[in-house]
Amino acid sequence: MQFVSFEFLIFFPIVCLLYYLIPQKFRYIWLLIASYVFYMSINPGYALLLAFSTLTTYGCALGMSLASGNGGKKAYLIACLVVNIGLLCFFKYASLLSFNIVLPVGMSFYIFQALGYLIDVYKGKIDTEKNIARYALFVSFFPQIMSGPIERAGNMLPQFKESKNFDYENMRSGLLQMMWGYFMKMIVADRMAIIVATVFDSYDKYYGTASLVASILYTFEIYCDFAGYSNIAIGAAKVMGYDLMKNFDSPYFARSISEFWRRWHISLSSWFKDYLYIPLGGNRKGIVRKYVNILIVFIVSGMWHGQTLAFVFWGLLHGLYQVVGALLKPVRDKLVEILRIDRESFSHKLFKMLFTFMLVNIAWIFFRADSFKQAFGIVSHLFVMKPWVLTDGTLYTLGLDRPNFLLMVFGAILLIIVDIANYKNIVISDKIKAQQLWLRWIIYIVAALFIIVCGVWGPGYDSTSFIYSQF
Amino acid sequence: MKKKLLLLLKTAVFIAIFGVCLAGTMLIVERKESYIKNQSFFDQAEKDNIDVLFLGSSHVINGVNPVTLFKDYGYTSYNLGGHGSVLQATYWELIQALDYCTPEYVVVDTYMLEKNYQYLDVMEENAAEDDINTSVEQLHLNMDAFPLSRLKMAAINDLIQDQDIKNQFLFDFIVYHDRWEELNKDDFQRITGDTELNELMGAEVRYNVQTRFDEYTQAGDDEVLAEHTVGCEYLMKIIDECQRDGIGILLVTLPFNETYDDQLASNTAAQLAAQYGVPYINMNDANVIDEYADLNDPGHLNVTGQEKSTAYIGDWLRTNTDLTDHRDQEGYEEWSELVNAYNKDLYEAEQSQTDLATMLNLLNHDNISSVVYVNQGSDAFKDEGILHLIENLSGTTKVEEAVAEGGSYILIKDNGTGDIYEAANMESLESVNTSMGAVTYVPVEEKFRLLYKDEDPDTNYLYSEEHLDADIQIITYNNETGEILSQVYFVSDGETYVVE
Numbered sequence: 001m002q003f004v005s006f007e008f009l010i011f012f013p014i015v016c017l018l019y020y021l022i023p024q025k026f027r028y029i030w031l032l033i034a035s036y037v038f039y040m041s042i043n044p045g046y047a048l049l050l051a052f053s054t055l056t057t058y059g060c061a062l063g064m065s066l067a068s069g070n071g072g073k074k075a076y077l078i079a080c081l082v083v084n085i086g087l088l089c090f091f092k093y094a095s096l097l098s099f100n101i102v103l104p105v106g107m108s109f110y111i112f113q114a115l116g117y118l119i120d121v122y123k124g125k126i127d128t129e130k131n132i133a134r135y136a137l138f139v140s141f142f143p144q145i146m147s148g149p150i151e152r153a154g155n156m157l158p159q160f161k162e163s164k165n166f167d168y169e170n171m172r173s174g175l176l177q178m179m180w181g182y183f184m185k186m187i188v189a190d191r192m193a194i195i196v197a198t199v200f201d202s203y204d205k206y207y208g209t210a211s212l213v214a215s216i217l218y219t220f221e222i223y224c225d226f227a228g229y230s231n232i233a234i235g236a237a238k239v240m241g242y243d244l245m246k247n248f249d250s251p252y253f254a255r256s257i258s259e260f261w262r263r264w265h266i267s268l269s270s271w272f273k274d275y276l277y278i279p280l281g282g283n284r285k286g287i288v289r290k291y292v293n294i295l296i297v298f299i300v301s302g303m304w305h306g307q308t309l310a311f312v313f314w315g316l317l318h319g320l321y322q323v324v325g326a327l328l329k330p331v332r333d334k335l336v337e338i339l340r341i342d343r344e345s346f347s348h349k350l351f352k353m354l355f356t357f358m359l360v361n362i363a364w365i366f367f368r369a370d371s372f373k374q375a376f377g378i379v380s381h382l383f384v385m386k387p388w389v390l391t392d393g394t395l396y397t398l399g400l401d402r403p404n405f406l407l408m409v410f411g412a413i414l415l416i417i418v419d420i421a422n423y424k425n426i427v428i429s430d431k432i433k434a435q436q437l438w439l440r441w442i443i444y445i446v447a448a449l450f451i452i453v454c455g456v457w458g459p460g461y462d463s464t465s466f467i468y469s470q471f
Numbered sequence: 472m473k474k475k476l477l478l479l480l481k482t483a484v485f486i487a488i489f490g491v492c493l494a495g496t497m498l499i500v501e502r503k504e505s506y507i508k509n510q511s512f513f514d515q516a517e518k519d520n521i522d523v524l525f526l527g528s529s530h531v532i533n534g535v536n537p538v539t540l541f542k543d544y545g546y547t548s549y550n551l552g553g554h555g556s557v558l559q560a561t562y563w564e565l566i567q568a569l570d571y572c573t574p575e576y577v578v579v580d581t582y583m584l585e586k587n588y589q590y591l592d593v594m595e596e597n598a599a600e601d602d603i604n605t606s607v608e609q610l611h612l613n614m615d616a617f618p619l620s621r622l623k624m625a626a627i628n629d630l631i632q633d634q635d636i637k638n639q640f641l642f643d644f645i646v647y648h649d650r651w652e653e654l655n656k657d658d659f660q661r662i663t664g665d666t667e668l669n670e671l672m673g674a675e676v677r678y679n680v681q682t683r684f685d686e687y688t689q690a691g692d693d694e695v696l697a698e699h700t701v702g703c704e705y706l707m708k709i710i711d712e713c714q715r716d717g718i719g720i721l722l723v724t725l726p727f728n729e730t731y732d733d734q735l736a737s738n739t740a741a742q743l744a745a746q747y748g749v750p751y752i753n754m755n756d757a758n759v760i761d762e763y764a765d766l767n768d769p770g771h772l773n774v775t776g777q778e779k780s781t782a783y784i785g786d787w788l789r790t791n792t793d794l795t796d797h798r799d800q801e802g803y804e805e806w807s808e809l810v811n812a813y814n815k816d817l818y819e820a821e822q823s824q825t826d827l828a829t830m831l832n833l834l835n836h837d838n839i840s841s842v843v844y845v846n847q848g849s850d851a852f853k854d855e856g857i858l859h860l861i862e863n864l865s866g867t868t869k870v871e872e873a874v875a876e877g878g879s880y881i882l883i884k885d886n887g888t889g890d891i892y893e894a895a896n897m898e899s900l901e902s903v904n905t906s907m908g909a910v911t912y913v914p915v916e917e918k919f920r921l922l923y924k925d926e927d928p929d930t931n932y933l934y935s936e937e938h939l940d941a942d943i944q945i946i947t948y949n950n951e952t953g954e955i956l957s958q959v960y961f962v963s964d965g966e967t968y969v970v971e
């Protein structure tokens with residue numbers, strides 16, 4: 001079951017309704033059942049792997065709490081890490097060895113989440129969760145099992161223990177956030193995906209500006225797609241009274257790659273920071289070791305994102321951006337001094353933001369491309385000047401007709417406005433909620449209808465395909 | 472507690488308003504074709520105004536006109552034919568329709584009896600994707616107008632295999648929300664109920680003329696389909712259903728250009744009809760239409776073909792049933808208005824067409840008078856199809872004289888007086904009596920002809936500075952007043968005739 005499906009639109013209200021109707025002490029059990037139903041709707045067999053991961057991490061954490069010495073705890077930790085990461089690697093890379101095995105949806109997320117819990121228990125940051133059902137819910141909580149956010153046990157387990165009364169404000173905020181997520185996904189991302197697919201699939205036909213436009217659209221597409229999903233997940237949890245961590249924070253306004261990673265997929269970035277970068281030594285063991293650690297973290301991040309070498313290269317590229325950026329810092333500082341650039345000026349900030357955006361944009365090409373050949377092909381076409389494609393109608397031949405293209409542009413502009421507001425700590429949903437009832441309702445209804453009607457879903461309708469005279 | 476109740480009430484009101492807005496949006500974006508074609512069926516069924524139900528494929532849509540059936544016989548009927556409807560789709564159309572009305576007679580066209588597949592989204596083995604797409608799209612035209620019901624669900628389950636496609640029939644918003652980019656006035660008028668509905672009780676009129684008729688190998692009467700097809704099965708179900716409900720049934724094969732395989736299907740239909748003891752008419756064998764004038768294309772009748780086949784069925788119904796003539800009865804004024812509207816549309820169509828064959832064929836109607844002039848050397852004289860249509864108009868072969876001698880030709884078909892005047896080559900017409908008054912035609916010299924009213928000899932209707940190159944001119948005029956309604960000039964480009 002996907003968030004963008006009829007099944008979910010039926011499933012979610014039923015789960016919420018029953019959640020609030022049944023006694024408080026049984027609610028987490030109901031959520032656990034609902035989460036497994038949700039996950040099994042994709043493939044019932046996947047539940048076995050989920051249960052396996054849950055039981056091994058639960059058992060090992062329990063073992064750690066019972067183990068007398070540090071050696072015993074470490075043994076539990078390493079054994080569990082090896083088993084779970086081994087499982088993840090097997091499903092991720094078995095297909096490369098010609099096995100017909102597909103990575104179960106969400107596995108990368110829930111294994112990282114479960115391992116985060118295990119490491120936190122090992123480090124003594126949190127207590128072992130004795131209630132297996134509650135722990136199983138933490139690993140399988142349906143709003144975030146598919147694509148995160150990768151939550152921390154320290155945040156979620158206490159919430160699952162709390163009494164959650166129905167809260168109108170939570171419901172309203174959650175639904176608004178879900179709606180914004182659907183907007184990002186169905187109005188913007190899925191339209192951009194059509195143009196991106198057209199250009200990437202036939203990259204040798206598109207030189208210059210069309211390639212540049214497609215690469216920029218992909219940069220927005222992946223943001224809208226992923227952040228949209230996160231918004232739906234966070235909103236859905238909010239409706240039931242649970243606060244999930246923020247996963248995206250206006251990432252394309254970042255003025256450096258390191259800032260980008262503090263704003264992009266925050267739950268994963270912080271996971272890598274807490275459970276890989278810092279244990280590797282972080283920046284505590286000298287500058288060279290720091291750079292090596294950064295490169296390791298981003299290579300692993302690339303591997304986490306996908307099976308092919310292109311993902312590893314994408315991760316490496318982000319690591320190199322940061323290492324090279326750090327190495328060049330004295331040169332950059334000198335340039336700023338010589339050119340008398342005001343670091344606080346808008347133009348300087350804008351330049352840094354655009355430069356960061358372009359670096360991220362180029363890296364995304366490797367993320368999206370099917371092969372290095374395709375990726376390098378697109379990158380080589382990127383800066384061939386053909387600006388007339390912006391005005392000669394070429395853009396309307398890339399898979400979207402004019403109305404759909406304009407709608408996509410409108411969506412992107414709205415997205416940028418909301419992100420600017422977010423960047424300036426202005427919460428649009430709070431502004432809406434502050435309005436009088438009649439205006440709020442109009443906004444809610446128009447927005448919902450807009451997404452339902454103009455969203456990319458269903459089989460599509462092409463009036464020209466109807467040929468009545470054939471029979 | 473009070474706060475909670477208020478919250479509950481507020482939520483309920485919001486959901487209700489949202490539901491109404493969503494329902495309205497669904498109406499706006501839905502594809503209107505099915506609603507436009509079939510909505511009057513529901514209105515008439517509610518008034519119990521349907522004596523006869525016509526079912527089948529697009530052959531029926533173009534082959535039977537309930538409005539002319541009412542005009543000439545007084546029987547009320549509805550044409551529920553569906554584009555591309557195979558017999559299983561027709562069966563379910565009938566079953567759903569019977570939920571709303573009980574007609575006295577059902578007339579079913581047996582076209583596509585040979586189709587031997589169950590699911591419209593699968594069709595035959597190796598069916599082309601485009602064909603499947605068209606098949607599904609066409610079923611939407613039949614089905615969309617029927618509200619969601621158990622019956623509709625049963626129909627879709629029987630006709631469609633793929634669950635996703637089934638859902639698209641049960642909740643067509645899944646498909647039609649994408650129409651947001653092509654919405655027009657008609658779409659928004661749906662919520663105010665002002666959409667212009669089909670004015671022919673489900674029928675459609677085509678005007679083109681197919682002047683070519685392909686000859687196929689003739690099948691013997693005893694030659695039938697080699698297997699018992701899905702089409703046969705559902706035709707039997709249709710007969711069973713009607714017999715069970717006490718509804719009279721007539722099986723027909725409406726006229727079209729039958730291939731050998733089509734003839735086998737028709738023979739099989741005859742065999743099935745005989746087996747069940749129900750009447751069957753193969754109108755291809757009954758010389759109902761003029762094959763060179765009454766077809767819009769090889770498969771569909773045009774307006775004159777439709778009128779002839781409707782009249783043939785009307786005669787049969789009058790002879791074989793006890794249907795009531797409602798023409799002078801109260802409560803059928805709406806039908807009379809539809810007749811007037813149809814006559815008006817036809818009258819307008821007769822006055823101006825961009826296709827020569829279409830215009831010549833339309834002038835066969837007796838509600839308008841016309842002059843047809845073919846200039847010397849016109850390509851029309853080499854076109855068998857056009858000559859045939861002119862002969863249909865005149866009722867003679869006089870035009871052949873012009874063909875033989877390479878001269879010009881004029882036909883005055885005056886439906887006001889009922890007279891027809893013709894002249895070929897250098898023949899004149901002296902003061903002939905028409906609704907316009909006395910008219911004279913004089914062929915002065917090559918490509919210069921006079922046609923004038925005797926009361927106004929200075930106005931030559933066959934001369935126009937702007938149309939000197941035109942080789943065919945058609946003048947239409949009012950039967951009663953003689954008022955000139957239109958003058959249309961055609962020029963041949965060697966293959967077709969275009970309006971100049």
